[in-house]
Amino acid sequence: MMMGNNNQQSASKRTLIDALAGAAAGVFARTVVAPIDRVKLLIQLSGSIPSASAASSSPKTNPLQIFRGIIQKEGILSLWRGNTPTILIEGGSTALNFVFLNWYKLASHAILTSLEQQYPSLQSQNRGDRKRRLLQSFVSGGLAGATTISFLYPLGFMRTRLATDVGNKGERMYPNGMRDVLCKIWSSDGFRGFYKGYGIALVSVSMHRFVYLGGYDFIKSEFDQPQSGRRMTVAERFVAAQIVSMSASTLHYPLDCVRRRLMMEAGKTKSERKYRNTFHCFRRIWAEEGYRGFYLGLQMNLIRCIGSA
Numbered sequence: 001m002m003m004g005n006n007n008q009q010s011a012s013k014r015t016l017i018d019a020l021a022g023a024a025a026g027v028f029a030r031t032v033v034a035p036i037d038r039v040k041l042l043i044q045l046s047g048s049i050p051s052a053s054a055a056s057s058s059p060k061t062n063p064l065q066i067f068r069g070i071i072q073k074e075g076i077l078s079l080w081r082g083n084t085p086t087i088l089i090e091g092g093s094t095a096l097n098f099v100f101l102n103w104y105k106l107a108s109h110a111i112l113t114s115l116e117q118q119y120p121s122l123q124s125q126n127r128g129d130r131k132r133r134l135l136q137s138f139v140s141g142g143l144a145g146a147t148t149i150s151f152l153y154p155l156g157f158m159r160t161r162l163a164t165d166v167g168n169k170g171e172r173m174y175p176n177g178m179r180d181v182l183c184k185i186w187s188s189d190g191f192r193g194f195y196k197g198y199g200i201a202l203v204s205v206s207m208h209r210f211v212y213l214g215g216y217d218f219i220k221s222e223f224d225q226p227q228s229g230r231r232m233t234v235a236e237r238f239v240a241a242q243i244v245s246m247s248a249s250t251l252h253y254p255l256d257c258v259r260r261r262l263m264m265e266a267g268k269t270k271s272e273r274k275y276r277n278t279f280h281c282f283r284r285i286w287a288e289e290g291y292r293g294f295y296l297g298l299q300m301n302l303i304r305c306i307g308s309a
Helices: 004-032 035-046 052-057 063-074 075-081 083-118 127-164 178-195 198-223 234-263 280-291 292-294 298-308
Strands: none
Touching: 004 035, 004 075, 004 083, 004 234, 035 075, 035 083, 035 127, 035 234, 035 298, 063 075, 063 198, 127 178, 127 198, 127 234, 127 292, 234 280, 234 292, 280 292
């Protein structure tokens, strides 16, 4: 009994250490790439920014010109505008994702084991074990992403609105940062305003985490095996992170585009809103911009992935 308790405490300690380490690494990485992320958002949402300055962030504008324009007009520190909610998001989501990921893996393992005991025909051989690990890793990643996005979505909303708040302090909609976003959106739309685009976000983030966390976890389970003396090198881990990060970001980018455009609709009257709902947003982007409209800013997003991975 004592042995079982010690094993549980050891597993919990390892999970906590992984969560804290993951949160710290995530916060550092996202802070470093925050300027790239802001330029990406300005390009991605150029048609939704309610400012005459939005012309400087046109998708036809070179990203380097946007960088220079931000520094000249708003100062170099404005490249990190909206980074506070990003830090809160990354710290919270990274820790929660790792915690929930392990919990879902344990839960899915217990369910699969129970089914195999009841139905012996489901018991797998070596090849099936790999399929089982793949299923557990990908499903756990998707479920973890869906859970955390539900808790942290308002912070992501604030990040988007602040990053696209163009101009000097006297010209901006939210000169006092998160407090202004909170007060203005709450007064116009209430609590629901902070969850604009939540439905498509749930699908988007679940898809991203499904590939990102699940894919990386599966690669580690296949190629990082201490019991057999096979450990992945730092270079191999970096390459694996790049592959899954870029794949996940590219696959879910069109959904992320729709989600963020819907975020920009909060605070507007019905007559001012460009998109009635998710499906209308999809149709209008396709009709007016074609498939390219769903991938505005993708180049900057992939560059950002290199740092965040």
